Amino acid sequence: MGIICELKDVNKIYSKNKVLCNINLRLEEGKVYGFIGRNGAGKTTTMRIITGLAYPTSGQVVLDGETDIKGLTEKRKKIGCIIEGPALNLDMTAKQNLKALCILYGVSFDRIEKILKLVGLCNESGKKVKHFSLGMKQRLGIGMALVNDPKFLILDEPINGLDPDGILEVRNLIKQISRKRKATILVSSHILSELYQMVDNYILINKGEIIENITHEELTQKTQRYVLITDKDTAKVKHVLKNQLKTDDFKEMEDGTIRVYELAGEVLQIMNLFADNGIDPAGISVSEDSLEEYFFKRIGR
Numbered sequence: 644m645g646i647i648c649e650l651k652d653v654n655k656i657y658s659k660n661k662v663l664c665n666i667n668l669r670l671e672e673g674k675v676y677g678f679i680g681r682n683g684a685g686k687t688t689t690m691r692i693i694t695g696l697a698y699p700t701s702g703q704v705v706l707d708g709e710t711d712i713k714g715l716t717e718k719r720k721k722i723g724c725i726i727e728g729p730a731l732n733l734d735m736t737a738k739q740n741l742k743a744l745c746i747l748y749g750v751s752f753d754r755i756e757k758i759l760k761l762v763g764l765c766n767e768s769g770k771k772v773k774h775f776s777l778g779m780k781q782r783l784g785i786g787m788a789l790v791n792d793p794k795f796l797i798l799d800e801p802i803n804g805l806d807p808d809g810i811l812e813v814r815n816l817i818k819q820i821s822r823k824r825k826a827t828i829l830v831s832s833h834i835l836s837e838l839y840q841m842v843d844n845y846i847l848i849n850k851g852e853i854i855e856n857i858t859h860e861e862l863t864q865k866t867q868r869y870v871l872i873t874d875k876d877t878a879k880v881k882h883v884l885k886n887q888l889k890t891d892d893f894k895e896m897e898d899g900t901i902r903v904y905e906l907a908g909e910v911l912q913i914m915n916l917f918a919d920n921g922i923d924p925a926g927i928s929v930s931e932d933s934l935e936e937y938f939f940k941r942i943g944r
């Protein structure tokens with residue numbers, strides 16, 4: 644899998660205020676990345692640096708292997724982005740906005756109908772954007788970001804402020820774009836659960852530092868319900884789980900505890916079995932981390 648974007652030791656200082664600290668990121672082709680952090684964590688600044696709207700104080704941006712200004716400028720033409728809200732002309736219709744952008748990019752109008760269909764705005768041809776709902780504006784913004792047929796999409800908080808219907812529409816749209824166009828997508832949010840089941844990888848940023856970069860599977864496992872077992876004879880516990888409970892869905896954690904996922908509702912069954920096998924665990928309980936709990940735990944709050 645090729646790397647479409649890489650940040651190497653990127654730092655950004657705004658008048659003595661260090662807003663990005665040694666950011667290292669590698670974004671693979673065709674994957675969807677959720678960029679999650681509280682307001683002011685540094686998401687927008689990172690996105691601005693990737694797209695060339697801001698320069699890093701130090702460090703390097705690599706886009707599709709290019710590192711010099713000329714190469715980066717060429718690659719940036721193939722990035723579609725919404726940063727700090729879509730740039731829309733409110734007195735024009737969706738189609739007129741898309742047409743204006745096609746002229747700016749020097750591309751044919753052929754793609755407009757396809758984009759309107761994809762973003763679900765085909766039936767809004769007579770309506771000026773100022774009469775659109777926030778969700779419609781966001782969808783048009785995403786459509787605008789697709790005009791130059793990008794391989795890489797950067798969407799800054801596209802779900803922020805939307806009602807539940809709007810959230811669903813934008814989520815579905817992003818999933819569809821990723822499936823149909825195989826584009827790499829970096830999408831930010833300050834709420835981890837907003838991006839759940841929508842992205843392949845979660846990149847957590849806090850106070851300008853990347854604190855975690857994990858896959859959807861890893862996050863699911865970390866936030867699932869599980870039976871938490873504490874016992875000094877972990878080998879025996881694992882043996883009983885595997886051979887008598889016939890489950891492989893457990894994990895030994897770094898602190899020596901064991902988490903059994905599949906049988907989270909079967910704690911009594913597990914306790915009985917342990918009793919039969921002479922295991923008297925120091926601790927056994929059902930536990931889970933919600934997505935937001937997990938996030939706050941990671942950012943230390």
Ligand SMILES: Nc1ncnc2c1ncn2[C@@H]1O[C@H](COP(=O)(O)OP(=O)(O)OP(=O)(O)O)[C@@H](O)[C@H]1O
Pocket residue numbers: 657660662680681682683684685686687688689833
């Ligand atoms: N042009 C600027 N000049 C000075 N400070 C800035 C500038 N742009 C951003 N900052 C500061 O950098 C920090 C990170 O801001 P950034 O916008 O990247 O955060 P964010 O994670 O995108 O949050 P938000 O969702 O609120 O935009 C903040 O403390 C912000 O005040």
